[in-house]
Amino acid sequence: MKEIFQLPVFGVFITLLAFVVAVKIKKKWNYILFNPVLLAINFIIIFLLVFNVNFEDYNNGGKFLSFFLGPAVVALGVFFFEKYAEVKQNLKPFLIAVTAGGLSGILSVVLILVLFKVPDFIVQSLAAKSVTAPIAIQISKLVGGVPEITASIVIAVGIFGNAFGPWILRLLGIKNKIAIGASLGTAAHAIGTARAFEVGKLPGVYSGLAMCINGIITAILAPYILDLFLLF
Amino acid sequence: MICTNKFFKTNMVKALLYIFGFLTAGELIRYIFNIPIAGNIIGMLLIFLALRLKIIKLEDVKPASDKLIKYLVLFFIPYGVGLMVYFKLIQPFWLPIAVAVIVSSVITLYVTAIIMEKFGK
Numbered sequence: 290m291k292e293i294f295q296l297p298v299f300g301v302f303i304t305l306l307a308f309v310v311a312v313k314i315k316k317k318w319n320y321i322l323f324n325p326v327l328l329a330i331n332f333i334i335i336f337l338l339v340f341n342v343n344f345e346d347y348n349n350g351g352k353f354l355s356f357f358l359g360p361a362v363v364a365l366g367v368f369f370f371e372k373y374a375e376v377k378q379n380l381k382p383f384l385i386a387v388t389a390g391g392l393s394g395i396l397s398v399v400l401i402l403v404l405f406k407v408p409d410f411i412v413q414s415l416a417a418k419s420v421t422a423p424i425a426i427q428i429s430k431l432v433g434g435v436p437e438i439t440a441s442i443v444i445a446v447g448i449f450g451n452a453f454g455p456w457i458l459r460l461l462g463i464k465n466k467i468a469i470g471a472s473l474g475t476a477a478h479a480i481g482t483a484r485a486f487e488v489g490k491l492p493g494v495y496s497g498l499a500m501c502i503n504g505i506i507t508a509i510l511a512p513y514i515l516d517l518f519l520l521f
Numbered sequence: 522m523i524c525t526n527k528f529f530k531t532n533m534v535k536a537l538l539y540i541f542g543f544l545t546a547g548e549l550i551r552y553i554f555n556i557p558i559a560g561n562i563i564g565m566l567l568i569f570l571a572l573r574l575k576i577i578k579l580e581d582v583k584p585a586s587d588k589l590i591k592y593l594v595l596f597f598i599p600y601g602v603g604l605m606v607y608f609k610l611i612q613p614f615w616l617p618i619a620v621a622v623i624v625s626s627v628i629t630l631y632v633t634a635i636i637m638e639k640f641g642k
Contacts, residue, residue, distance in 0.1 A: 300599070308595050326594045330601035337605065344606045351599030357589065358596045359561045360540045363547070364586035366565035370572040371579065382640035390633030398625035405617035418622060419629055422597040427559035437603030438611055442618070444601055446626055454630055461631050468637035476629040479593065499633070505562060512557045 294342045300350020307332040321452045324480065326444055358423035362504075365421070369501045375494050383471060383495070384502065390475040391503040394419045395511055399518050409519055414438040416511045418446050421478040424504040432515050443478065450477020451484040466492045474499030536585035539577060543568040 293299060311328035337347055376383055395416055402412045414434035417425040422443045429439035454473050463469060470492025473481035478500045486493030547564030550556070556563075571577045611618065 304595070304598050304602075308598060326598060326601065329598050330604075333598070333602045334605045337602070344603055347602065348599055351602065354596050355599045356596075357592075359544055359564075360537075360585075361589040361593045361596055362559075362561035363540050363544050363564040363568055364589035366543075366568040367572065367579070367582050367586035368590055369565075370569050371583075379637075379641045382637060382642075385640070386633045386636035389636055390629045393632045394625050394629035397628045398621045401621035401624060402617060405614075405621070407614045407617050411611060411614055411618065415618065415621065419626065421593075422600070423593065424559070424562060426597070426600055427561060431557055431559060435607055435610075437600055438607050440597055440600035441604040442622060444597075446622055449623065449626055450630070457627055457630055458634055461634070463631075463634040463638055465634075465638040465641065467641055468634040471637045471641075472630045472633035475633040476626050501565075505566065508558050508562045 290340075291342075291346075294340070295346045295349055297350040297353060300347045301353055302350070303333055303336060303347070304329070304351060304354055307336075321448065324444075324448055324451075326480075327448060330441075330444075358426060362423045362427070365501050365504070369498060372494050372498055375491065376498055379467070383498075386468075386471055387475050387499045387502045388506055390472060391419065391506045392510060394476065394503075395507060395514050399514055403518050409433070410435055411438070412519065413515060415442055416515055417507050418442050419476050419478065420504045420507045421500050424508060428508055428511050432512050444480070447477045447480025450481035454481055454484060455488065467495050470495035471499045475503045478503075532581075533584050536582050539568070539582045540585050540589070543571070 307329040308325065311325040311332065314328060315323045315325050333347070336342070337344065398415055398418055399412055402415060410433065413432045414429050416432060416434070417428040417439060420428065420443070422440050425439050425443045426436040429436045450473055454477055455469060458469050458472065463472075466488055469488055470485040473485040474496030482493060482496040482500055485496030543564040544561055546567055547562070548560030550563050551558065551560040568582065572579060
């Protein structure tokens with residue numbers, strides 16, 4: 290049986306199966322913790338543990354799917370071009386808001402982790418925690434983090450932003466819908482953007498664009514910020 | 522009627538060629554200039570510029586880019602599954618990680634939203 294699990298087709302098949310089932314469950318019961326990615330990952334992990342399959346064996350097939358993260362990031366550039374006309378009138382404040390938010394996010398997460406004296410590889414894995422997974426994984430690889438840890442934390446951050454983002458913002462006195470959209474995309478990438486689209490179409494567009502911009506900003510700044518903080 | 526009109530209008534292979542072309546260009550630039558930014562992010566900036574400067578047309582790349590974005594979440598599932606290997610490694614640090622992630626997320630949310638609310642239209 291082990292030979293079967295080592296075939297690339299197994300990893301691809303079980304990932305597609307878990308994803309399709311997870312999407313079905315999310316459609317039936319629209320509950321925040323039923324995020325399709327979170328569900329699919331848990332289904333696969335449980336299966337692998339029950340049948341005693343190594344992650345490496347699973348990833349013989351899994352890597353065929355994760356390969357497409359590269360072109361998917363390029364596709365975000367196309368999305369950005371398509372939508373940016375809708376935010377043109379607000380471009381300057383929008384860019385400043387996302388840059389300030391993204392920068393304060395990297396600084397605060399790195400600072401807190403360094404103060405708690407966690408090992409460097411965790412700080413390096415978490416610096417890009419607010420950024421969309423394909424970009425965060427690349428950043429993590431580049432700065433010496435563990436992409437698998439990054440991916441999981443990124444998903445958790447997205448679900449946190451999706452579930453509590455609008456509520457936290459209301460508590461802090463934010464009323465402007467566009468501001469809510471921009472901040473959800475900056476802090477909680479695509480999963481936060483899904484929530485921003487529930488607030489409205491325009492907040493959703495702002496959120497998607499904020500996700501792209503913060504991805505670029507974090508990719509450029511995170512390596513330097515990490516160098517600075519991990520020097521000591 | 523296997524070949525519908527729509528099939529001829531949307532050329533998936535050409536669109537994929539563009540996407541992978543810009544991805545390759547991004548990787549090449551990263552390799553040649555040795556910059557610490559991922560090749561796919563450089564590719565994303567390049568394709569945006571190419572569209573903006575009308576070097577390529579939106580409808581030439583849209584068939585592939587729409588599909589890639591639609592299934593983006595599927596592509597990072599294997600990385601998420603990989604956490605099972607590293608779970609024990611980060612488990613002792615769950616509290617600082619949770620504190621850092623939550624505090625930092627709230628700061629990001631607030632800083633972005635307050636600037637946007639004050640200065641946006």
